[in-house]
Amino acid sequence: MAREAEAFIALPGGYGTMEELLEMITWAQLGIHKKPVGLLNVDGYYDSLLTLFDKGVEEGFIKPAARHIVLSAPSARELLANMEEYSPYQEHVAPQESWQME
Numbered sequence: 001m002a003r004e005a006e007a008f009i010a011l012p013g014g015y016g017t018m019e020e021l022l023e024m025i026t027w028a029q030l031g032i033h034k035k036p037v038g039l040l041n042v043d044g045y046y047d048s049l050l051t052l053f054d055k056g057v058e059e060g061f062i063k064p065a066a067r068h069i070v071l072s073a074p075s076a077r078e079l080l081a082n083m084e085e086y087s088p089y090q091e092h093v094a095p096q097e098s099w100q101m102e
Contacts, residue, residue, distance in 0.1 A: 002027075007036045007083050012045040028069045028089050036086035038079045039072040046072060065091055 002008075002024070010021040024037045039046045050072055056062035069089050073079035 002033065005035060007038065007086075009038045009040060009079065009083075010046075011040050012042055018049075025069050029066050034088035036083040037070055038083050039070060040076060040079055041072045041074050044074075063091060065089060 008021075008024040010017055021037070021039070024033070024035075027033050028035070028037060039050070041047065041050075050070070053062060053067055053070060057064050057067045066089055068087075071079065071082045071086060073082055
């Protein structure tokens with residue numbers, strides 16, 4: 001399913017949603033995909049997670065360029081507009097070809 005998707009959007013959810021979200025972020029960082037990853041931040045649901053990501057940048061655990069993998073907006077319309085302007089992360093750990101399965 002991930003291969004066929006044009007983008008990934010996480011709605012407010014629990015542990016399963018978080019796991020899938022972090023997997024798509026990691027895949028973008030590794031160069032497995034170049035698709036936007038968005039958070040529909042309804043009523044600020046993801047504010048604490050976004051703050052954690054920013055803290056990761058401040059502490060040197062997340063590269064500043066990698067922080068831009070994750071897009072966020074409070075409305076679907078705004079999130080989709082942001083995703084249309086998305087520029088893929090370029091500092092991949094491994095080339096995409098090395099992750100392809102036959």
